[in-house]
Amino acid sequence: MGVRWRRVYEVCGGDWKKEGNAWIPGVYAYHISLACNHCEDPICMDACPNKAIVKKENGVVLIDYDRCMGCKYCEWTCPYGALQFDPEKRVMTKCTLCADYLEDGKAPSCVAACPMRVLHYGDLEDLEAKHGKYNEGFPLPKEKYTKPALVITPHRDAPKAQDILLQIANKEEVKK
Amino acid sequence: MMNGNDWPLVFFTLISQISVGILLSGFVLWTSLKNSDISSPESIRKLLLVAGFASMVVALILSFLHLANPQHAIYSFSNLQASWLSREIILASIYLLTLAICFASLQYNIPHRNLFGPIYLASLIFGIFLVWSMARVYMIPTVPLWNTPATPIAFFHSTIVLGAGATLVIISLLASKNPAFSSAEKMQSIMFYLIAVTVIIGLLNTFFLQPDIQALSGSFPIPEVASSWKNARIVFLLAGFSILTYWFAFQLQSEGGTGSVLIYLGTACLLISEIAARYLFYASYFRVGV
Numbered sequence: 170m171g172v173r174w175r176r177v178y179e180v181c182g183g184d185w186k187k188e189g190n191a192w193i194p195g196v197y198a199y200h201i202s203l204a205c206n207h208c209e210d211p212i213c214m215d216a217c218p219n220k221a222i223v224k225k226e227n228g229v230v231l232i233d234y235d236r237c238m239g240c241k242y243c244e245w246t247c248p249y250g251a252l253q254f255d256p257e258k259r260v261m262t263k264c265t266l267c268a269d270y271l272e273d274g275k276a277p278s279c280v281a282a283c284p285m286r287v288l289h290y291g292d293l294e295d296l297e298a299k300h301g302k303y304n305e306g307f308p309l310p311k312e313k314y315t316k317p318a319l320v321i322t323p324h325r326d327a328p329k330a331q332d333i334l335l336q337i338a339n340k341e342e343v344k345k
Numbered sequence: 346m347m348n349g350n351d352w353p354l355v356f357f358t359l360i361s362q363i364s365v366g367i368l369l370s371g372f373v374l375w376t377s378l379k380n381s382d383i384s385s386p387e388s389i390r391k392l393l394l395v396a397g398f399a400s401m402v403v404a405l406i407l408s409f410l411h412l413a414n415p416q417h418a419i420y421s422f423s424n425l426q427a428s429w430l431s432r433e434i435i436l437a438s439i440y441l442l443t444l445a446i447c448f449a450s451l452q453y454n455i456p457h458r459n460l461f462g463p464i465y466l467a468s469l470i471f472g473i474f475l476v477w478s479m480a481r482v483y484m485i486p487t488v489p490l491w492n493t494p495a496t497p498i499a500f501f502h503s504t505i506v507l508g509a510g511a512t513l514v515i516i517s518l519l520a521s522k523n524p525a526f527s528s529a530e531k532m533q534s535i536m537f538y539l540i541a542v543t544v545i546i547g548l549l550n551t552f553f554l555q556p557d558i559q560a561l562s563g564s565f566p567i568p569e570v571a572s573s574w575k576n577a578r579i580v581f582l583l584a585g586f587s588i589l590t591y592w593f594a595f596q597l598q599s600e601g602g603t604g605s606v607l608i609y610l611g612t613a614c615l616l617i618s619e620i621a622a623r624y625l626f627y628a629s630y631f632r633v634g635v
Contacts, residue, residue: 176635178635203635212485212486212487214427215424215427215428216427216428216429216430216485217424217428217430218420218421218422218423218424218428218430218431218434219417219420219421219423219424219431220420220423220424221417221420235417236417236420236423237414237417238412238413238414238415238416238417238418238420238421239412239413239414239417240411240412240413240430241413242430242482245485245488245630245632246485246487246488246632247487247632247634248487248632248633248634248635249634249635250634250635254413259413259414260413260414308634308635309634309635310487310633310634311633314486314487314633314634315487337635343635
């Protein structure tokens with residue numbers, strides 16, 4: 170599927186339960202839209218031997234293509250699948266949070282384009298004050314690994330996901 | 346995870362570990378024979394050094410095949426304070442350099458022949474740190490199956506088994522061409538014991554100390570690792586060890602068979618076993634998250 174800096178994961182799970190003569194549905198499905206989370210503690214940046222991954226003063230994590238040797242070690246480490254190898258440029262790439270747009274005072278492309286207006290951007294403290302601090306839940310990893318600059322309003326069934334057998338339903342769309 | 350791009354890594358790690366293992370075996374040999382009447386010919390020192398150096402050169406060339414942009418490898422020493430990969434690369438470079446100086450001191454008296462011992466020891470220490478850093482590269486917090494003590498144990502196991510195996514083969518080759526090589530039998534015995542102890546520890550690690558994959562993975566899916574590779578690994582390890590044990594017990598002890606074809610066969614089986622084990626290692630990659 171090639172390079173896709175933002176990918177939407179479809180999670181599904183649950184079961185049916187028989188109550189008397191009726192089958193009660195307990196199935197659910199929800200989506201998580203993921204790109205680079207410009208983590209506070211980027212594991213990719215520590216891993217990169219070339220110091221090709223840098224964190225700017227405004228918190229945006231960027232890749233210096235002129236230093237990347239394409240070893241893909243950063244891809245192994247990122248638990249959000251943010252780092253992707255571009256076979257044409259022959260370097261690792263990832264979401265830049267549209268850093269050039271931000272400098273011009275414009276919103277990142279994905280935020281501007283989302284028809285349902287579910288994506289927001291801004292200072293992490295402001296976003297946490299507005300949306301809370303939840304940033305885990307299947308299929309996301311624990312926060313401790315990278316401290317992602319991410320908050321999500323979870324689907325009501327997302328907390329169940331840790332206990333119930335569930336899976337990513339659209340693997341062919343989100344995995345390389 | 347395991348795809349065509351990873352094969353250079355399989356052989357880079359294995360061949361560089363063979364290089365360090367050869368040096369380690371040489372150290373064990375000379376330490377064991379130090380206070381005995383048996384002397385080791387200089388030709389074997391040179392041959393072991395050349396084998397260690399050549400295998401490390403091959404390993405480094407293979408590592409470049411993995412890179413999409415090898416011309417940017419010049420920057421790979423930049424992140425020594427945080428990146429184990431950066432540390433691995435600089436240790437590999439220093440190790441290769443010290444090996445070259447070591448050979449120069451023995452062959453050309455540069456900087457001086459008397460410095461051979463200390464430089465050899467320095468090479469070996471850098472080599473051991475290289476294997477350690479190589480293991481740490483894979484001990485990534487977000488890759489739970491690799492982030493366990495089993496990773497360095499497996500890497501040092503490969504280092505000793507394959508290094509001692511390669512040294513055994515080198516001694517056998519020399520002995521078959523030079524009948525006057527009287528210390529060959531004793532040296533081969535030392536190498537056999539080294540392999541035997543390491544294989545037994547490796548088997549104990551395989552059967553009793555492997556991490557609980559299910560517990561480590563939590564709710565995250567585990568990749569299906571090809572069971573045929575796993576079985577092949579065990580079969581070849583046991584076959585190689587059995588063949589060498591047979592050679593040691595029935596040929597070396599009773600007939601002085603220092604140049605036996607069983608040595609080459611047994612060592613080849615051990616090599617195939619380690620290739621299978623390393624393939625399994627890479628194929629077992631999965632990380633937390635997506």
